[in-house]
Amino acid sequence: MSDDQLVGEREGFAPWLLEPMRRNKDIYIKVTLAAVLINIFALTSSLFTMVVYDRVLPNNATSSLVALSIGFALIVIFDFILKMLRSYFVDVAGARIDREVGESVFDRLLNIRLDRKRGSTGALAGIVREQETLRDFFTSATLSAVVDVPFILLTMVVIAIIGGWLVLVPIVLVPLVILVGIVTQPAMERLATRAMSHALHKQSVLVETIGGLETVKTAGASPILTGRWLRSIEDNSDISLRQRLIANIGITASQSAQMVSFAAVVVVGVEMIANRTLTMGGLIACSILAGRAVAPLGTIAQLLSRITATRTAYRQLNHLMQGRPEGPDGDPLRLAKVAGKIEFRNVHFRYPGTPEKALENINFTINPGEHVALIGRVGSGKTTIAKLLLGLYEPEEGVILLDGTDIRQLDPVDLRRKIASVMQDTLLLSGSVRENIALGREEIDDPAMLEASELAGTHQFIGQIANGYDRRLADRGEGLSGGQRQSIVIARALAAKPPVLVFDEPSSGMDTQTENGLIERLDAELKERTFIVITHRTPFLRLTSRVILMDRGKVLMDGPRDAVLDKINPARVAKS
Numbered sequence: 001m002s003d004d005q006l007v008g009e010r011e012g013f014a015p016w017l018l019e020p021m022r023r024n025k026d027i028y029i030k031v032t033l034a035a036v037l038i039n040i041f042a043l044t045s046s047l048f049t050m051v052v053y054d055r056v057l058p059n060n061a062t063s064s065l066v067a068l069s070i071g072f073a074l075i076v077i078f079d080f081i082l083k084m085l086r087s088y089f090v091d092v093a094g095a096r097i098d099r100e101v102g103e104s105v106f107d108r109l110l111n112i113r114l115d116r117k118r119g120s121t122g123a124l125a126g127i128v129r130e131q132e133t134l135r136d137f138f139t140s141a142t143l144s145a146v147v148d149v150p151f152i153l154l155t156m157v158v159i160a161i162i163g164g165w166l167v168l169v170p171i172v173l174v175p176l177v178i179l180v181g182i183v184t185q186p187a188m189e190r191l192a193t194r195a196m197s198h199a200l201h202k203q204s205v206l207v208e209t210i211g212g213l214e215t216v217k218t219a220g221a222s223p224i225l226t227g228r229w230l231r232s233i234e235d236n237s238d239i240s241l242r243q244r245l246i247a248n249i250g251i252t253a254s255q256s257a258q259m260v261s262f263a264a265v266v267v268v269g270v271e272m273i274a275n276r277t278l279t280m281g282g283l284i285a286c287s288i289l290a291g292r293a294v295a296p297l298g299t300i301a302q303l304l305s306r307i308t309a310t311r312t313a314y315r316q317l318n319h320l321m322q323g324r325p326e327g328p329d330g331d332p333l334r335l336a337k338v339a340g341k342i343e344f345r346n347v348h349f350r351y352p353g354t355p356e357k358a359l360e361n362i363n364f365t366i367n368p369g370e371h372v373a374l375i376g377r378v379g380s381g382k383t384t385i386a387k388l389l390l391g392l393y394e395p396e397e398g399v400i401l402l403d404g405t406d407i408r409q410l411d412p413v414d415l416r417r418k419i420a421s422v423m424q425d426t427l428l429l430s431g432s433v434r435e436n437i438a439l440g441r442e443e444i445d446d447p448a449m450l451e452a453s454e455l456a457g458t459h460q461f462i463g464q465i466a467n468g469y470d471r472r473l474a475d476r477g478e479g480l481s482g483g484q485r486q487s488i489v490i491a492r493a494l495a496a497k498p499p500v501l502v503f504d505e506p507s508s509g510m511d512t513q514t515e516n517g518l519i520e521r522l523d524a525e526l527k528e529r530t531f532i533v534i535t536h537r538t539p540f541l542r543l544t545s546r547v548i549l550m551d552r553g554k555v556l557m558d559g560p561r562d563a564v565l566d567k568i569n570p571a572r573v574a575k576s
């Protein structure tokens with residue numbers, strides 16, 4: 001699915017947003033109450049003017065004017081306080097909603113099923129960032145403007161009371177402005193969707209470039225990325241130009257409507273004054289009110305592009321939130337104690353969107369405490385077996401069992417605690433070495449961290465540096481050598497003493513001496529634990545007693561280590 005398709009879905013209002021809003025119901029009730037009072041106060045300035053013209057001026061009643069002015073000043077003060085309170089309430093509720101939504105969006109991101117993940121990393125990051133657009137809506141003036149819209153009716157009722165038929169002016173104009181909004185809305189929606197997909201594309205280019213800056217430089221990929229970047233900037237500015245054009249139709253229409261409304265009231269009002277059906281003060285009050293009736297629509301028109309962007313952001317996030325998360329549909333199982341028996345039964349697997357099977361009819365059983373090497377040519381499916389065992393993907397057919405339980409029924413997080421892994425793309429987090437090994441797991445105290453670190457060989461280079469374990473690593477562990485990064489990741493896997501360990505090319509970045517030292521230390525450590533190692537190199541085979549040879553997604557040979565190695569390489573037999 002392309003980034004474009006990611007933004008095209010439409011759904012109803014979803015619980016991940018509705019629930020946090022409901023939990024803040026009390027605050028929104030206060031906001032509505034404040035809005036009622038603010039809108040009532042807003043009417044008073046016109047009524048004040050009316051009374052001054054009709055009662056104070058003809059009678060030269062200065063004392064009444066003083067009293068009225070004091071009253072009006074008090075209203076202005078109350079109005080000020082209420083407006084401040086309203087913004088504060090909107091902000092508090094917005095911040096709470098933002099936190100709750102942020103938590104559930106990040107949680108869903110962590111539980112995303114890899115087989116359902118669509119679009120690039122940058123696009124996914126962009127979708128998650130859309131939460132900010134939602135927050136902007138919930139904490140900004142937009143929400144207050146939307147809340148003010150129903151009060152247009154109240155303003156019209158007051159116009160009808162004071163000016164009678166004069167109310168026809170806003171009655172005709174308000175729907176006209178709304179109509180302009182409705183007519184431009186589909187175009188705004190379309191543009192908002194396209195704007196978002198262009199923004200996601202721009203984000204993808206940026207993330208790809210920054211993430212691989214070293215490779216971009218060494219491989220000379222700058223021209224192709226610059227081209228993509230410039231295209232996405234052009235696309236983005238083209239779309240925002242069109243968005244502004246369309247939005248301006250609504251904004252200008254509402255401004256014109258405000259002017260027409262004011263003038264029409266005056267024209268019709270003059271006639272009514274001549275007929276003595278309206279006072280001078282009444283006319284002035286009505287013309288102010290008629291402008292006010294159209295004003296909230298003007299604010300909405302100004303914020304329309306923001307409102308459509310919020311809807312598009314909502315749909316995007318909803319698409320992410322409605323995807324099925326990892327783990328079983330019902331309550332996930334957690335195995336109390338794992339002996340470490342692993343079984344692949346008739347497993348077939350195809351990566352999403354690829355025609356060929358990466359694994360075809362895989363069958364093997366690994367007994368508790370057995371040490372097995374998975375070997376085979378590049379692309380033969382070894383890593384895929386590890387990924388399936390870790391529950392990152394589900395088999396298309398067949399089952400994978402851990403101690404006799406289908407791993408699809410297990411809690412994926414718990415499964416990955418029981419089966420610790422060192423995967424090929426060793427990724428470190430920014431933070432200290434200690435944090436990278438312990439990863440915030442409570443059971444890993446300092447002695448456990450140090451023990452794992454000594455076993456993995458991390459201590460050999462970190463132990464020499466003062467405060468080495470507290471040394472902060474740069475982004476993704478850049479600043480450490482490939483072998484050093486691997487050693488930290490091995491320490492991370494060993495630290496919790498898991499019953500099963502899966503290592504995928506654990507020593508590809510290490511020199512022979514470091515690798516041999518590691519293998520010697522692991523020999524004792526791995527006793528009575530199930531161990532699977534994927535390797536192209538022979539030293540690690542010393543730790544294993546059985547070898548599974550893979551070829552083009554199938555098991556070609558499976559048997560005792562030396563027997564399989566002798567079959568593959570008859571020269572070995574001759575030598576021995």
Ligand SMILES: Nc1ncnc2c1ncn2[C@@H]1O[C@H](COP(=O)(O)OP(=O)(O)OP(=O)(O)O)[C@@H](O)[C@H]1O
Nearest residue numbers: 351352354358376377378379380381382383384385
């Ligand atoms: N994320 C993916 N999406 C689509 N195809 C993939 C993906 N990862 C791997 N493949 C394909 O699946 C096949 C098996 O890949 P796998 O990584 O399991 O091989 P491998 O035996 O571990 O190779 P290597 O020794 O190079 O690590 C390959 O043909 C590869 O192109």
